[in-house]
Amino acid sequence: MDMEKVNSMDFGEFVDVFGNVVERCPLIAAAVWSQRPFCNSEDLEKHFFAFIDALPQSGQEGILRCHPDLAGRELQQGTLTAESRREQRGAGLMSLDAAERLRLAELNAQYRARFGFPFVLAARLSDRAAVPGELARRLQRPPAEELRTALGEVKKIGRLRLADLLGAAGLAGP
Numbered sequence: 001m002d003m004e005k006v007n008s009m010d011f012g013e014f015v016d017v018f019g020n021v022v023e024r025c026p027l028i029a030a031a032v033w034s035q036r037p038f039c040n041s042e043d044l045e046k047h048f049f050a051f052i053d054a055l056p057q058s059g060q061e062g063i064l065r066c067h068p069d070l071a072g073r074e075l076q077q078g079t080l081t082a083e084s085r086r087e088q089r090g091a092g093l094m095s096l097d098a099a100e101r102l103r104l105a106e107l108n109a110q111y112r113a114r115f116g117f118p119f120v121l122a123a124r125l126s127d128r129a130a131v132p133g134e135l136a137r138r139l140q141r142p143p144a145e146e147l148r149t150a151l152g153e154v155k156k157i158g159r160l161r162l163a164d165l166l167g168a169a170g171l172a173g174p
């Protein structure tokens, strides 16, 4: 893992590369940059997660609100980020039939009405068959617990995106 290259990035380069590790939250990469040098990929990941954990609840909920719904409007309109599109496609969420899409839209609306933020799940670790059931299950959870669970999913997504980036050509070590 060529952390030397990561540690040599200027601010703009670092945010260009790592700005979407947390969906639509480049502020986090902008903050983590000042923690360099990073001794390895785990250290880099630790700083991303520490930033999230140190936020007040309003900030943590704000991170969740930056996530597009699974199989939602943005997927239909083609306005997803490249990472989100890849993740949602990989989970089969681009090939739902009308009934599946409607069911997910209803569950997403119920979830958002109850918690005030969207349902977030690491799509790469799930699939179209499991998402509605997982959403319905989490819909019943106490708000404080669900906030922790949702942030855990943000971290799973971030871990996978960091692994993609650090394994990408040019950043992978010998």
Ligand SMILES: NC(=O)NC1=NC(=O)NC1=O
Binding pocket: 023, 067, 068, 069, 070, 083, 084, 085, 087, 088, 118, 119, 120, 121, 122, 123, 124, 157
């Ligand atoms: N609401 C979401 O869970 N969104 C997402 N999950 C992913 O894995 N990528 C997303 O954009």
